[in-house]
Amino acid sequence: MNTSKLSLKKIVNSFKNQIEERILSLDMLELTLRVIKTELGISSSAIPVFTVLNRDKPVLSPDRLVKAGLANELYSLCEQEQISPSVGIAPEFVLGRLALWLMLKEGVLDNKMLLAMLDEEREGWFRYNECIYYQYREQRILIGKATELFLIQYCFMLQSTSFKTKIYIKNINAFLVYKEILNEGRKLTHPTLKLAFRIETTFNNNPIFQQVSLNNLRHTLLEETTFLRVFSDKYLLREKVRTNNESITKRQFTAWSAIAVTKTTGWAKSKGSQAKTDDSTVNMNFTLITAALEPLTNNKIKKFKVGEYRNNLGIWLEDKDNAKRYPWVWLLKSWLFKLTFYGGSKKSKIRYNTVTDYVKTVSMPFLCEFIATDANLITLSE
Known part of the structure; x- marks a missing residue:
């Protein structure tokens, strides 16, 4: 048996026109029809269904897109320095370029992590074969060759110069003024540089990569031997930790x-x-x-x-x-x-x-x- 389409149409037309009440009435009607089909075996025609479309929230709001031009200039400067690095520059410019590169190209946006990477003690830096990586708490960063070049120059400068790494933003601004990206008196802040990174990753990468880059996704740090094996493609022996199993006498x-x-x-x-x-x-x-x-x-x-x-x-x-x-x-x-x-x-x-x-x-x-x-x-x- 089957209920007629005309009778269902009359029932639907009797519902109130207010969206909330109409949706509720249609849901109750559909539930009733399903019970009738299950209990009595009487099927029915399809009834109207409301489809609600929710607009996705913009990844970048219009007020943030105003900085897109600045982000383009900063990344163009980084690419220029990678192809033809500035030589014979002052030590403060060396620090400023390295800090700018780490933030924009390596995604080091955490202030404490960046200060730890620039520290004279160089704790947390590791080399394996031809690769250099840095570990800070639950994060690891495998740096590229350009970063390695700027880092070596910075370490060489540390032998004869004492840097105040806590004011690295001041050094970044000095380097940008030197490269004529900024005018005298204009300064960029840490949030502005972070926004430039976000704009660049939004335009050039998918949202998941952006969330990973911004460290917004919860993750578990790989064991060091596993991490090294991933990028070296070599098996590393892991020392077995002996545990005292007290559950058996x-x-x-x-x-x-x-x-x-x-x-x-x-x-x-x-x-x-x-x-x-x-x-x-x-x-x-x-x-x-x-x-x-x-x-x-x-x-x-x-x-x-x-x-x-x-x-x-x-x-x-x-x-x-x-x-x-x-x-x-x-x-x-x-x-x-x-x-x-x-x-x-x-x-x-x-x-x-x-x-x-x-x-x-x-x-x-x-x-x-x-x-x-x-x-x-x-x-x-x-």
Whole structure:
């Protein structure tokens, strides 16, 4: 069955003309028609739909675009200096050019970061093969060859000249006056230079790159070895950090190690030779897990004694015979022990009902997959 288009049109025409009320009425009508179709199987024609178009906010407002001419002049000067650098200039111009280049070409817009890069101690600067990068807190900047050239000249000047890096804006303005970009008495501020960078990236790059350049997107810093491998295309050995895992006792580790030194056992030999998993064996092993979880259930939690439970579970895990006879149950119970008393990788304390859900969910598929596998094939490190 199908409702007629004419009848729906009459209903729609009866709605009020006010936008908000009409939209609400149409939504309620559509919901009613869907319920009728679901319950009675009666379909209907399509009803009118309102489409609301929201205008995107401009990335650059008109008042900021007024500075586009200045931004073009500043970037033209930077490109000119890259092709034909000014030589024999005063030390303050060297500092001004370097600071201007770092802001506009390398995107160093944070005042504290820029001051740290210009510091005489040169902490945070690193070289790897032919590449130079700077690290400041949660940021890394891989500089280009032109930046390296200006930086070397600046470091050479530091040997004979003492700079007041805190007034680098004054040095930038002096350099711009020297290059006839600014007139005497006119000064640019840090926000103006930052706006010039924003205008340039808006016109020449996509919005995502602009947000990355302005450091407005939250990100996680790559490990140094990963960062170096990305741009060098070379594998770097990373020193493994030894962690003291307190979630398993020395006796429990000794019990598990007994599997590795055992050549073969009757259990391993018989189960390893089976092509199919024996359901009774899976159920038997799963029963051992559910028995260990029973004290954590809602029915038994009122009588639960943490010390007694930990002691009993620990004794079971420390028994070498249990590890040899039920290796997969031993692994699951060891995980249960860790979750119950040491928590997970994110939380140091997990609710008992959550622990029960975790172990129950994983246990059955885990046992079905590994019950017919020879545990002696697992190395000690695994």
